[in-house]
Amino acid sequence: MTLVAHDEADIVDAHVRYHLAAGVDLILATDHRSTDGTTEILRRYERDGRLRLFRRDEEEFAQSTWVTEMARLAAREHGADWVINSDADEFWWPRAGTLRDVFDATPPAFGAVRGLWRNFVLRPDSDTPFYERMTVRRDPSHDFDDVYAPHVKVAHRADPDVVVVQGNHDARGERLRLVREWFPFEILHFPIRSRRQLERKYSSAVYRRAVRGRVPRHTEAMEARIGADADAVYSELVVDERSVAEGLRDGRLHRDERLRSALSSKVAANAVPADELQLAQEIDVFLATDAARKVEERTRTLAQRQASLEQSALTHLLQRERRGP
Amino acid sequence: MSVVLSVRAGDDAQLSRLHRAFHLAAGVDELTGPEARPRTGDWLIESEPNEFWWPRSGSLRETLQRVPDGVDVVEAVTRLLVGSDHMYRVREWGAVGRKRISRVGGGDRALRGWYPIEVLVVTGEAVDDRELVGALAAGTIVEDTRLRDALAASERGVAPTFAPPSILDDAQLAGDVAALGDADIVAARRRLDELEERVAAVESLVPLRLERALRTILRRHRR
Numbered sequence: 273m274t275l276v277a278h279d280e281a282d283i284v285d286a287h288v289r290y291h292l293a294a295g296v297d298l299i300l301a302t303d304h305r306s307t308d309g310t311t312e313i314l315r316r317y318e319r320d321g322r323l324r325l326f327r328r329d330e331e332e333f334a335q336s337t338w339v340t341e342m343a344r345l346a347a348r349e350h351g352a353d354w355v356i357n358s359d360a361d362e363f364w365w366p367r368a369g370t371l372r373d374v375f376d377a378t379p380p381a382f383g384a385v386r387g388l389w390r391n392f393v394l395r396p397d398s399d400t401p402f403y404e405r406m407t408v409r410r411d412p413s414h415d416f417d418d419v420y421a422p423h424v425k426v427a428h429r430a431d432p433d434v435v436v437v438q439g440n441h442d443a444r445g446e447r448l449r450l451v452r453e454w455f456p457f458e459i460l461h462f463p464i465r466s467r468r469q470l471e472r473k474y475s476s477a478v479y480r481r482a483v484r485g486r487v488p489r490h491t492e493a494m495e496a497r498i499g500a501d502a503d504a505v506y507s508e509l510v511v512d513e514r515s516v517a518e519g520l521r522d523g524r525l526h527r528d529e530r531l532r533s534a535l536s537s538k539v540a541a542n543a544v545p546a547d548e549l550q551l552a553q554e555i556d557v558f559l560a561t562d563a564a565r566k567v568e569e570r571t572r573t574l575a576q577r578q579a580s581l582e583q584s585a586l587t588h589l590l591q592r593e594r595r596g597p
Numbered sequence: 598m599s600v601v602l603s604v605r606a607g608d609d610a611q612l613s614r615l616h617r618a619f620h621l622a623a624g625v626d627e628l629t630g631p632e633a634r635p636r637t638g639d640w641l642i643e644s645e646p647n648e649f650w651w652p653r654s655g656s657l658r659e660t661l662q663r664v665p666d667g668v669d670v671v672e673a674v675t676r677l678l679v680g681s682d683h684m685y686r687v688r689e690w691g692a693v694g695r696k697r698i699s700r701v702g703g704g705d706r707a708l709r710g711w712y713p714i715e716v717l718v719v720t721g722e723a724v725d726d727r728e729l730v731g732a733l734a735a736g737t738i739v740e741d742t743r744l745r746d747a748l749a750a751s752e753r754g755v756a757p758t759f760a761p762p763s764i765l766d767d768a769q770l771a772g773d774v775a776a777l778g779d780a781d782i783v784a785a786r787r788r789l790d791e792l793e794e795r796v797a798a799v800e801s802l803v804p805l806r807l808e809r810a811l812r813t814i815l816r817r818h819r820r
Contacts, residue, residue: 368764377764381770415735450777454709454771456764549663552711561711570789577796 273356274342274436275301276335280360281309282463282469285404286535287360288317293534294364295371299323300342300351304333324350336438343443347430356427357440362389363460363531364422364427367551374456375427383429383448388456388555391420393511393525394464402465408516408527412557417490419463419509426450455555460531467506474498524592526550599626600642601635601701607646612719613765619649622756624656637702640671648675648696649717649744653729653770654761660713663697669703672696673714674774678744679722686717686741712785713773716743739769764800 273296277284279314288299290515301323303311317323328338339357354363363506366374379386391412395468412422428434428443435444442450464470474495499506511519519525526547602625617628625642635641640661642650652660655700661772661806675694697707698741726731732738733764747757761768799805 361787362647368767373764374768379768379769382772417689450775451768451771452775454768454775456767515761526715548712549665552708553665555710556708567785567789570793573791574789575794580809581796581805584805 273358274339274346275299275358275360275408276304277301277306277314277360277420278304278308278333278340279308279472281306281312281313281356282465284310285313285403286359286401286531287363288314288323289357290531290535291358292317292322294366296356298352299344299347300326300350302326302328302338302342304328304338324332327478336436337417339423339436339440340434343428343430343434343436344432347432347434352430354427355430355434357425357436357443359425360460361465362460363462365458366532367456367458371457377456378451381449381450382523383431383445384426384443384450385425385428385454385456386424386450387459388455388551388558389423389425389461390458390528390554392460392462392528392552394466394470394506394509396510396512396514402462403531403535406462407527407532408459408511408519409526409528410519411524412554412565414557419490419494421490422554424455424558425459452557455551455553458551460528460540461584464509465501470506470509471498471502598662599631599636599639600624600661601639602629602642602650603629603631603633603635604644604646605631609646609721610655613646614645616646616649616749618751619747619757620644620657621750623650623652623759624660625650626658635701636697637805639701640698641701642698644679644754645718645794647721648762649719650698651743652719652759653713653715654759656759658712661713664700668706668708669700670705670707671698671714672707672712673716673719673779675716676773677718677720678730678741679738681718681721681723681746682743682745683719683748684716685724685733685738687737688739688769689737693777701723711769715770716781717741719744724763730747738799764788 273291275284275287275587280287288301289298299317299322300315303314303325305328311325311327314323314325318325326338326342328334343357346355347503356371358364364371369377370373374385389412390409392406393408393410395408398405410420413420415421423439423441425440426436426443428445428448429511431443431445431448433445436442463475489542494505511525514524520527602620603680604616607616615725620628632794640750643655644650644720650657654660661671673696677692679687680683698714724738729738
């Protein structure tokens with residue numbers, strides 16, 4: 273597994289502990305200028321031989337480059353069969369069997385499989401770890417720029433020449449044909465976990481330096497809003513007990529205590545809720561935005577050109593002449 | 598809610614009998630001819646006499662009952678069976694397709710990427726032993742005894758059971774579906790390319806270009 277971390281002390285220990293227990297053999301981690309204790313946590317696992325740590329001190333947050341380097345290293349130096357590219361706030365949960373079972377079952381003609389984000393909502397701050405508090409999921413937003421939009425991440429066969437794209441959404445390589453509509457993993461996703469982490473995530477300007485100034489739109493919008501009124505943003509995102517009860521009742525929210533149970537060793541990572549249809553609906557939202565977005569853009573342009581032609585007086589004239597008197 | 602399967606009379610009387618018995622046991626409430634008009638709200642399966650609609654878990658009725666409101670179409674994946682005993686499935690390119698089950702009077706909305714039903718198509722195509730050994734070794738044909746076993750059980754008066762697929766089965770179906778998805782994208786791109794070319798050809802007509810130029814000048818002038 274590859275991991276890039278930047279000040280993730282509140283979650284990185286849970287992340288590493290969970291994935292090592294779930295069957296990941298080795299984690300290649302890049303620590304980018306962390307100052308909050310992340311480095312020390314990662315070093316502890318490095319001493320146990322389950323993690324190889326790289327430190328990056330440059331200002332630019334070159335996620336795609338670093339993940340690509342680590343994924344290649346996994347193939348070239350560590351004899352990996354499969355590589356999962358993860359962020360610290362993502363927990364890869366197989367829908368059936370173990371991580372290894374999914375990879376073993378993947379048809380040989382294919383080299384990449386995807387997991388779908390399942391987003392957990394922010395609960396009020398307290399001294400308990402995030403996974404004790406955040407046990408409620410929400411439906412994905414239909415707005416692709418929302419922090420809770422449906423997204424996918426990719427795991428791929430180890431390839432010494434792989435290119436992992438920004439955000440770990442895709443991996444390119446000769447043997448890495450994607451099983452397009454199969455989502456054998458859920459990715460339990462905890463993007464916003466506390467007031468402090470919310471401000472740090474969007475105010476540190478890490479993303480501004482991400483890829484030569486190309487900042488994701490939702491990040492830019494969130495950064496501006498937090499700059500203007502962080503309290504308002506926190507209040508909007510945090511879900512209190514009453515809202516949880518309402519959300520559970522009307523089906524917008526879903527109780528999901530899997531990670532909490534897994535981290536307290538109460539349940540194996542292959543316990544899956546009977547929510548096939550709920551997942552199918554979330555996949556549907558993603559597939560609509562994923563495939564449609566690219567085709568939509570071309571179709572919209574085409575429709576504009578067509579409309580412009582239809583409005584043309586000359587077109588009417590030519591058509592009338594063609595039809596005859 | 599009823600599940601209605603419409604099918605024309607087949608030429609093979611034995612297959613037609615098995616087809617009827619199988620679907621009634623699999624959760625179909627009523628079999629009709631293609632001319633029958635089912636009631637609004639019923640789920641309608643438009644089948645061929647050699648198609649066996651196989652729910653991937655639970656019965657057809659249970660599967661369709663779970664479909665959320667607002668979703669009126671369920672997509673199924675077709676898979677071809679060869680051999681006189683219907684126990685081999687073809688895995689070559691083009692052997693897989695899609696079929697739809699619709700709620701009568703409903704819309705056109707399906708859940709993308711959700712395929713809870715397979716359509717096992719009995720082709721009746723014989724395969725000689727030598728060819729079969731080679732195809733099995735190459736993986737272009739795989740053993741799939743589900744329908745054979747279900748039909749044999751049905752002959753003994755035992756209803757078929759539809760156990761949830763293993764992760765291996767899931768992965769194989771996903772692989773087959775991926776081929777379909779890739780083909781869809783290629784076809785959509787080709788259609789768009791063609792449309793773009795046609796529009797560009799019209800746009801490039803000199804009189805139309807002149808008209809556009811004049812309109813632009815007039816607009817500027819008005820401002």
